[in-house]
Amino acid sequence: MRSELNSVKVAENTYWVGIVDDRKVPFHRLILEKGTTYNSYLMMTEKPTLIDTVDIAFGREFVEQMSSLMDLDELAYIVINHVEPDHAGALPALLRKATNAVIVTTSLGAELLKDMFRIKNREFLIIKDGDSLDIGGKTLQFFETPYLHTAETMITYAVEDKTLYPCDQFSTHMAAHELFNDLAQEDYLPDFETYYKLIMGPHRPYVRKMLEKIAGLEINMIAPSHGYILREDPQRFISLYDEMSTLSTSGETKKVTIVYSTMTGNTRKLAQQLAEAIADYGMVVDEYNLRDADLKEVADSIRSSDGLLVGSSTRYADMVGDIEKLLQELAESEMRRIPAAAFGSYGWSGEATLHIENYLEQAGFQVINERHLLGNHGYDMSLFPLRVKFIDEKALERARQAGELFGEKVLTYTA
Numbered sequence: 001m002r003s004e005l006n007s008v009k010v011a012e013n014t015y016w017v018g019i020v021d022d023r024k025v026p027f028h029r030l031i032l033e034k035g036t037t038y039n040s041y042l043m044m045t046e047k048p049t050l051i052d053t054v055d056i057a058f059g060r061e062f063v064e065q066m067s068s069l070m071d072l073d074e075l076a077y078i079v080i081n082h083v084e085p086d087h088a089g090a091l092p093a094l095l096r097k098a099t100n101a102v103i104v105t106t107s108l109g110a111e112l113l114k115d116m117f118r119i120k121n122r123e124f125l126i127i128k129d130g131d132s133l134d135i136g137g138k139t140l141q142f143f144e145t146p147y148l149h150t151a152e153t154m155i156t157y158a159v160e161d162k163t164l165y166p167c168d169q170f171s172t173h174m175a176a177h178e179l180f181n182d183l184a185q186e187d188y189l190p191d192f193e194t195y196y197k198l199i200m201g202p203h204r205p206y207v208r209k210m211l212e213k214i215a216g217l218e219i220n221m222i223a224p225s226h227g228y229i230l231r232e233d234p235q236r237f238i239s240l241y242d243e244m245s246t247l248s249t250s251g252e253t254k255k256v257t258i259v260y261s262t263m264t265g266n267t268r269k270l271a272q273q274l275a276e277a278i279a280d281y282g283m284v285v286d287e288y289n290l291r292d293a294d295l296k297e298v299a300d301s302i303r304s305s306d307g308l309l310v311g312s313s314t315r316y317a318d319m320v321g322d323i324e325k326l327l328q329e330l331a332e333s334e335m336r337r338i339p340a341a342a343f344g345s346y347g348w349s350g351e352a353t354l355h356i357e358n359y360l361e362q363a364g365f366q367v368i369n370e371r372h373l374l375g376n377h378g379y380d381m382s383l384f385p386l387r388v389k390f391i392d393e394k395a396l397e398r399a400r401q402a403g404e405l406f407g408e409k410v411l412t413y414t415a
């Protein structure tokens, strides 16, 4: 294993204290052929502050290096923008020496860190979107950027330096020995774009929200946690994220069919939330309550749709109404592989959504479910199948979220 740990000045009183990792690093089922860096930044202000740590494999070296740079008892804050072990992995080793440091992170970040690293009896400063922190000579401002690329993520902005510390965002997986993009010996743009496509692209709507949040900031440098520090033309990289996260419109309006059977009206309420969220994406929604609809008309609508949502209440562990009849017909026809998902409310047990999924798979649809969402988006929340016991405000909000996600799937889907 070859690594380098150094301190390099990146701004006033601010030093890169990271690792250049030349290994072919396994990461998210990929092998990073060009290695990577784990960029950590030390601000030697009146209240010395570290932004992110390094990969768990380098904890010991990192702490030794940090100890040679400062008395770790004097470290006042450790900002954790993102809890994955390639950035927060050296935290436990560091905390053993940095006995007074307060951990600065989001509420979810704090929960995850406590769980992962069994951190006890340490002070956390919980960050909410837009919060600021005076570290004595610099002001840090924090923005929550959930799902870029995990739920707890935030970014840090050094106000006086006009420098953005966005952790994974704007990163590149390259063992960037030169550290700064203006010194790069090879064309790193393809790798920057590949990183975006693999890590950030699946969370496109959240990239749009992040870009809105940083639009008002004056940014002279972007200091991410992998690859080059973007001190030359940082705006170019923001523009690239803007371009890559903007959907090219073909001019064709997409259509989603929502069809359901309901016993008490709760499944209809879910359908309405889903429909509203999808319509907000600018798509046409054809919604059918099978009690009043003609099966042939519904099947025709599905054949001309770009996405399908099928819902049913559960009674005696089964679907209700004519839903099964419709699904049998679909399973016996040749359907296009468009995104499809199941939803339904239940009171006792909720098997209907599972039966629906089985039929959707049999008919050849691209079924959007927990397995798909975890594998493709890293979502560990179960949005589909949308299976809701009775109904309350929380369930309706979940349905809204599920609708937004389904709309995104349909808009970005390529067969």
Ligand code: FEO
Residues within 6 Å of the ligand: 082, 084, 086, 087, 149, 168, 225, 226
């Ligand atoms: Fe670089 Fe999400 O870890």
